Amino acid sequence: MDFSLSPRAADLQGRVRAFLDTEIEPLEADMHERIKTARESGGDAWTPDPRIKELQAKARAQGLWNLFLPAEHAGSYAADFGTDGGAGLSNVDYAPLAEVMGRSFLAPLVFNSNAPDTGNMEVLLKYGTEEQKGQWLEPLLRAEIRSAFCMTEPEVASSDATNMAATAVVDGDEVVINGRKWFSTGIGNPECKILVFMGLTNPDADRHSRHTMVLVPRDAPGVTVERMLTTMGYYDEPLGHGEVSFDHVRVPVGNILLGEGRAFEIAQGRLGPGRVHHCMRAIGLAEKALEIACERATSRTAFGKPLANLGGNRERIADARIAINRSRLLVMHAAWLLDQGLSMEAVSAVSEIKVEVPNMALDVIDMAIQLHGGAGMTDDFPLAAAYVGARSLRLADGPDEVHRNVIAKIELGKHA
């Protein structure tokens, strides 16, 4: 075993971190403030800060661009669209970069590596036709447009994806789309132009062959964003999570991805790397929360001592360090397994991190909040928003319970 980063990963990690520290973090508080002011004054909180575009241009110029592009599918896109080194990265090389990006809510956007655009770009890369790629993938890779993923529905338990009831019915050379989706992340952003929609096509087919994925332009007639959702009080501008209705929306059959009834096939491949990204970003968040906690613990005084010397605070800081380190290794290992090719072990590993990491991050961030007193609950520190983000992650891309079931099934299967 060798736990050292590859030279390319180490180099990129250093550069992403430097960019983050010098270019992004200094602007972050101000950008959040601007959003808050806009939201509360009835202004526009959804159009991204113009400085994002400037930062994106700078990141792209430095090759810190589309770093998520997977080695095995990137083809010439990595070179053409500015990834440093000209080739896609393995999961194990990208994961440490995702961790750094996770330290800031804006960073993934700046590096064109934010969910759900990364997942949507991967889907287009793997399953898109040349036409679909030209029309949607390339502008996404240039960050000219953004995308959303419309899967979860308000009316059914979406933890069981076969429950999805919105329809995508082929009618001649068109697909007719009806139904309601929510938690369509990214749809608040006016630059969002394309939706990846998953709908029921053949109710009588085999459970995992009933659904189809279709590309739906945001401006197609019948697509309405009914409202933007809060998660524990946060709208997460400028991306946000929308509730979207589809009322007899019609798109050409050429917009179908991969083929009718093949949505689960796509979802399967989509989720492994996406979960690694999510989890590594959550580790970056937890690491940052621990740093903030340590700073507070060493600089504030109560009862005549620095907080670090009071009661169980040191033990809690130690537990946080243990928790982060073990989780990071679990994710890196999952990334490495994915790089070795799909296997039962990799499937289990991805579910394992999906359970482990958000819960770990919540514990660490909660400890940091507690150490800050009331301040930890405000937006004067990024802790409250971090907590909410990590909490959502226990539900997004499958709740803990579903993942535990996947793991147990594989584990028990060894003894059948």
Add this chain to the structure above:
Amino acid sequence: MDFSLSPRAADLQGRVRAFLDTEIEPLEADMHERIKTARESGGDAWTPDPRIKELQAKARAQGLWNLFLPAEHAGSYAADFGTDGGAGLSNVDYAPLAEVMGRSFLAPLVFNSNAPDTGNMEVLLKYGTEEQKGQWLEPLLRAEIRSAFCMTEPEVASSDATNMAATAVVDGDEVVINGRKWFSTGIGNPECKILVFMGLTNPDADRHSRHTMVLVPRDAPGVTVERMLTTMGYYDEPLGHGEVSFDHVRVPVGNILLGEGRAFEIAQGRLGPGRVHHCMRAIGLAEKALEIACERATSRTAFGKPLANLGGNRERIADARIAINRSRLLVMHAAWLLDQGLSMEAVSAVSEIKVEVPNMALDVIDMAIQLHGGAGMTDDFPLAAAYVGARSLRLADGPDEVHRNVIAKIELGKHA
């Protein structure tokens, strides 16, 4: 031992619950929606919904008014200001009413039993001069005005109350007030007219005799609400939590409560019942969250089964039931101990519930959120806001760590 409610408590609990179910809950969603719309459109989210006043009048007419007034200090106020039965209630009789009120964010306001007004009224009742009572207590008991409590400061660790650095200096027949407070709950409400301010008076006195409590009119020159604070994204309108600066504010010495340097004496007495109220409300919240969870678990289906029949869901529901029941008894016992008179056992008991209950409530609410999937994070259910409220309670009125220290000191003292 006898675990049955007294006839008066049982009767009042039934009537408060009926009022809640028929008068308050049906309006709640709409009132929250109105606040949200106002906030996001740059409108006025802070002036309480006019229906609150109507509900208050109705509650008062039914004697469901000022129920928090403590038997031992209520005097003729309970009778004069509408409490049913004409006398104050013991802690053990009031606690079950607080639990019912805790089911709704608006209910405490409707019954004129919301923090921090209850605590401020108790302070005035116990320590106020006749003049102070006439000027401030009586309008508070009629809910004509509201109040705030200005103690916690942004610049010092307020878990150690002796850290408080804002000043209240006697200058002839005036007190001069300077400094900055935050988490001044209730100050967002335009009806808030009076502040109970705690400031440093004699830095050279004994640690617990340095601070003074002073009544400061909200409109005194030099008092500025700098901003309203969010807790995990929520402003908690119409009360809210403010950051307030005091710049050479001058009030008459007659506004001092109890006497110079006697703030800790007041704080001591204030906090026991207040914590019982907070904790019983949190139990009401947890109980409601469990009900909502059970409804979801029995009505939603995934993988062909009601959620209740999936994986560990039943066990989690059982754990929630255990947790709520044991916590309720702990609070009732603390209330009973307070009714027996101040003792080390009562001091420990109050700290015990302050640690136990908010953490318990968080576990239960978090379970309910998880069972709801993404919906649990939105405001379509009261769970997300409940979570944030309970989380704040691990910090308000002393963080867990400070209370654990109180408990341990008493426990270890038995072996000295």
Add this chain to the structure above:
Amino acid sequence: MDFSLSPRAADLQGRVRAFLDTEIEPLEADMHERIKTARESGGDAWTPDPRIKELQAKARAQGLWNLFLPAEHAGSYAADFGTDGGAGLSNVDYAPLAEVMGRSFLAPLVFNSNAPDTGNMEVLLKYGTEEQKGQWLEPLLRAEIRSAFCMTEPEVASSDATNMAATAVVDGDEVVINGRKWFSTGIGNPECKILVFMGLTNPDADRHSRHTMVLVPRDAPGVTVERMLTTMGYYDEPLGHGEVSFDHVRVPVGNILLGEGRAFEIAQGRLGPGRVHHCMRAIGLAEKALEIACERATSRTAFGKPLANLGGNRERIADARIAINRSRLLVMHAAWLLDQGLSMEAVSAVSEIKVEVPNMALDVIDMAIQLHGGAGMTDDFPLAAAYVGARSLRLADGPDEVHRNVIAKIELGKHA
């Protein structure tokens, strides 16, 4: 609500405690040592120390005898067999006595209030014929003989009692018994003369009417104690847990309790008070562990400070205090509910304490062990044995999981 003990309970509690402190505890270490020596030298570790009999006589003379006898079923037995006051106690009055007895492994035996004899005596009291009472109950009440309860089986998951496969088949005026039981507690003691056996009688009857309870003399031909079992290394002499085979054992039909196929009816009634006793004893154990922990924390020094002042130790002591107090109230409340008569609430409450209390005790005892370092694992302190006892209690009388299911069923039933 009134949390004070009744005068009778308070008086008895004081006297049981005094007896424990002055008569039992001083002998305990020596008695344990004697057992250990006997066991390891191939001697007799199973015959109870003769001093037990002397202590029993003294306890009986003081009326501290058969205190477990339930008010509603005790009849004249309480008076006839020496219970102070001459009448049985309610559950809520007996529970605080059980807590005190739980502080010592020998105490329950000394006060003739140990499991499984209490449960067996209750069964005889409620369901025994006059003849059965004369032959078995009376000598048990005089502690002349001891008994065992033979239900759990090694070959089936006994958490589901309908799984029981050993047979009790009526053959003319005899019952023929076959099969194998284990965890038959008390059977190691040579004074054990009677077994309450549960066996399958009518495999085709309704699930809860298939089994019968039968009184089987220990010396009936065909009854063999195959071995005594350890639980985490402990034999728990002088009672112990045996594995027992029954090979064509024949007893008269008059030995059947209540009637053929009515075992579940008996088991139902048996378990409520028995679980309250177990749980209250576990609380006594936890309370004692906390005391031992506090003594260690204040008397040992490391890194220049008493252990109490190191790291999170104080917080852990506080958590233990909270946990014990809340659990005690939960058990007292369950006892009170049982006294009110059987109800769904009481059934849930008994399952709630059965989950809550042993887990709580384990946490507290584990903390105490950790504070003692290696010494905590030895038998120099009663902590290791206490831990093992509490751990067994998570399995005995139904594992946590079964009780959680009972609680959840009742809880979810409210929303059906």
Add this chain to the structure above:
Amino acid sequence: MDFSLSPRAADLQGRVRAFLDTEIEPLEADMHERIKTARESGGDAWTPDPRIKELQAKARAQGLWNLFLPAEHAGSYAADFGTDGGAGLSNVDYAPLAEVMGRSFLAPLVFNSNAPDTGNMEVLLKYGTEEQKGQWLEPLLRAEIRSAFCMTEPEVASSDATNMAATAVVDGDEVVINGRKWFSTGIGNPECKILVFMGLTNPDADRHSRHTMVLVPRDAPGVTVERMLTTMGYYDEPLGHGEVSFDHVRVPVGNILLGEGRAFEIAQGRLGPGRVHHCMRAIGLAEKALEIACERATSRTAFGKPLANLGGNRERIADARIAINRSRLLVMHAAWLLDQGLSMEAVSAVSEIKVEVPNMALDVIDMAIQLHGGAGMTDDFPLAAAYVGARSLRLADGPDEVHRNVIAKIELGKHA
């Protein structure tokens, strides 16, 4: 990063596993039974089963011998004493072998890789004179003799090693040793011939320069094993944990290790790899417990279903899988850091695994016990003994609390 085992580690792991499965496990139950019978009949439970020597010879013949010998210090010993490949292994290559050995209590002994002999051999290897090596190291490497480590004392909190009060005073060309030690593991075995003793030499020196390590022959006059200790009822024969008194024991000054007052220097170096070994063995234990749990869950039936399909059992199995995997990676990473040379990161990592792994193992084993019902508490399964072993490990080599403090100190130091 590369998570694959090196070819040498993979090959050895396969061979150690095969040896374990075919040679050791089939004998294990019988060997434990023999010990139990001997102990309880007053016989000799301490002389190792003669089959151990046969297995050792076989293991040595296959080069599965002294595999713990560290690459950097093994010199020619690995080749001379039979390690396959003729050279010592890195920590990262040895760790997976330790995991396999941890599956069985006897395996470490069979492969001559059991604590405390490995630690003692490492100390002799690194710090021993040629004479000390010839006299003690070589017979240890041949498994002709065994050793003990005498550090922990009953009278002081040994978590703070500077507390050690037993003395090792130089008197001319002899060292005079007095005092009492306990938890001297291995001293029950009659083959134990040499003790590594740590004693106070210069009370006035700097805190970490007061103590000396000395080699004390087991048969030196004045050395008395006062008693063997149980940990939760287990003696852990044939090694065991002894309480040892030293009464004016005299050994030549040539028996001093490294030099007077240099005990901490030795302890420091000793503990890193030793803790990695302990932790990897604990992972092997947890892995085996999970396997046993899965076998039970799929083969036993209650309420008409396999246990695996009841309540939260699957979730618990999933959590166990997550916990083991993350812990293993944390240990492997610590091993790798140790291989890179001593660093603050490595020091922290070793403390991190020492906290994480035993607690993880306890959770997993406890879950497995619970799934087995009462059987899990007996010795019919290796779970109860495994639990006790893992519990002891939270205390041995420094309790959790001390390690958390080390971690926190390093973590907070980054923010100084």
